[in-house]
Amino acid sequence: MSDTRKDPCKANACRIQACLTKNHYQEDKCLDVLEAMRQCCLKWHKESLCCSGIDLEKTYLPDASKQKNPTGKSNK
Known part of the structure; x- marks a missing residue:
C-alpha cells in the first residue's frame, strides 16, 4: 500500500x-x-489498517439480536 x-x-x-x-x-x-x-471494513479490510481489530462477522445493530429472539422479550 502506498x-x-x-x-x-x-x-x-x-x-x-x-x-x-x-x-x-x-x-x-x-x-x-x-x-x-x-x-466499511467489509469492503476495505484488505486496504485499511484501521480494520485490523474489527470482527467482520459481528453485527452491532439491535435488529440482529432480535432475530435470535423473535419475541423481543428478555430471557429471565
Whole structure:
C-alpha cells in the first residue's frame, strides 16, 4: 500500500473514538457508528489498517439480536 493513499476507513475510526469519548465509553450508545465501521471494513479490510481489530462477522445493530429472539422479550 502506498503511503500517499489515505486509509478508506480512517474517518469511521475517528467517529467511533469521538462517539465513545462523548458517551463515556458506553459501546451501546455508538452501535450505529460501530456498524458503519464494520460495513466499511467489509469492503476495505484488505486496504485499511484501521480494520485490523474489527470482527467482520459481528453485527452491532439491535435488529440482529432480535432475530435470535423473535419475541423481543428478555430471557429471565
